[in-house]
Amino acid sequence: MTLTAPAATTTALEARNLVKDFKGFRATNDVTLGIQEGEIHAIIGPNGAGKTTLFNLLSGFLRPTSGEVHLFGERIDTLQPFQIVRRGLSRSFQISSVFPSMTVRENVLVALQSPSSLPMQFWTPLSRLEDLGPRADQILADVGLEGAQGRLAADLSHGEKRQLEIGISLTQDPKVLLLDEPTSGMGSEGIARVIELVRQVAKGRTVVLVEHNMSVVAELTDRITVLQYGSVLASGKYDEVRHDPRVIEAYLGEEAHG
Template sequence: MTALPALQAVGLSKEFRGFSATKDVNLDIRQGEIHAVIGPNGAGKTTLFNLLSGFLRPSRGEVRLFGERIDTLAPHQIVRRGLSRSFQISSVFSSLSVRENLLAALQSPTPLPGQFWSSRRKLAPLSGRVDEIVAQVGLEPLQHRLAADLSHGEKRQLEIGISLTQNPRVLLLDEPTSGMGSEGIARVTQLVREVAAGRTVVLVEHNMSVVSTLADRITVLQYGSVLASGSYQDVSRDPRVIEAYLGEESE
C-alpha cells in the first residue's frame, strides 16, 4: 500500500475581494521528503503556506495532514497535530535570550503557557530539551545572548529551533536563507538537511542553489496556480518554468 501523503492541498483556493491569490492548488507532499515551493514574487507562495498552517481559511478546497482534514482548525490546533512553521519575517522575542525564547515555546503544550514569571524550579523539567535544541541548531555558544543581538542568520537558526520545540512531523520553512550571505546560507542549508531527518520539510525558497541542493521534489507556482511539479532536473528543463521563473534568475 502507498503511504498517505504527509501533507495535501486539494483544490485549494483563496480569494481576497475577487482577487485569487491561489487557484485550485493540488499538492501532495510525501512523507520524509524535502519539498520546495518556488515561483516569482506574487505567485502565491506565502498565501499557500498561510493556508497550509491555518493562518488563513481557504475560500475553497481542503488541507489534509496525514489524511486528517485540518483547514477548519486554528493554528495552535494544527501545531499540536504535528505541523510547525517559520515565517518570512523574523518572529522571535528580541528582549529574551535564546534559551528563554525556547523555554517560552516549550511551555505552550504544558499547564504553564506564556507564564514568563514562572520560577526556574517550575521550568527545570524543560531545561534538558532546551539543551538538545540549542545544540541541534548550533546556538550553544550563544544560548544566553539576547535575540536582539543575534545576526540575521542566527535568528533564522533560533526560529527553526522554536519550530522544533513542538516535535513536528511536518515543518514549513518560509524563505529560511533570505537576506543571508554565503556563510549563513551554507550554515542554514546544512541545518535544514539535519532537521529533515525523520520528518517532512516544505520550504519556500528563492535561492535556486539551495533548492537544487536540498529538494527531493519541487512545485512551481505562477499566478496562484501550480505550473509544474517534479524533480529539480525535470522542473529546471521545463520551458514554462524557465520563462516564468528560472530565466529571471539567470538574467
C-alpha cells in the same frame, strides 16, 4: 525472477483544490499538491505567485475560500493554528518572530511550554521552566546555538536568528515543518549553515520550504512545486522541472540553463 514491489509512500501534507480570494483577487487558484512523508519539498515562483498565501493556508493562518488541506489524512483547514501545531505541523516565518529582550535559551523555554502540562502563561517565572531545560539545551545543540544560550536574541546575527526560529519550531516536535524563506538576506556562509541545518532537522520529518535561492533549492530538495499567478505550473524533481519550457519562461530564465 521475483520482482520487488516499490515501497509504499505516505502523503504527509496534501492540498486539494485550494482557492483563496481577497475582495475579488484570487491569490491561489485550484492548487492541488501532495507532499510525501520524509521529503524536502520546495515551493517556488516569482513574486506574487501565491507562495505565502499557500503557506498560510497549509498552516491554518488563513481559511480557504474553497478546497481542503489534509495532514496525514486528517482534514485540518477547519482547525485553528494551535490545533494544527498539536497535530504535528509547525512553521517558521519570513519576518523574525523571536522575543528580542529574552535570551536564546529563554526563547526556547517559553516555546516549550505549549505542548507541556504547564499553563500557557507569559507571566510564568522562568525558574518554573527548568524542568524543560534539558530539552531546550538539546534543541539549541541541534540548531548550532549551544554556545549562545545566554545571549539576548536581539544581539544575534540575522543567520543566528534564523537558527533560533527553527529551534523554536522544533519545540513542538513537528512531523511536518514549514520554513518560509529560511536563507533570505544571508551571505554565502550563512546560507551554507542553514542548508546543513535543514538537512539535520529533516531527519525523521517532512520539510516544506518557500525559497528564492535556486542553488539552495537544487542542493536541498527532493521535489519542487512551481506556482504562477496562484496556480500550480509544474511539480516534480528539480532536474525535470528546471527544463520545463513553461518554468523557464515564467521564472527560472537563464539560471535554469546553468
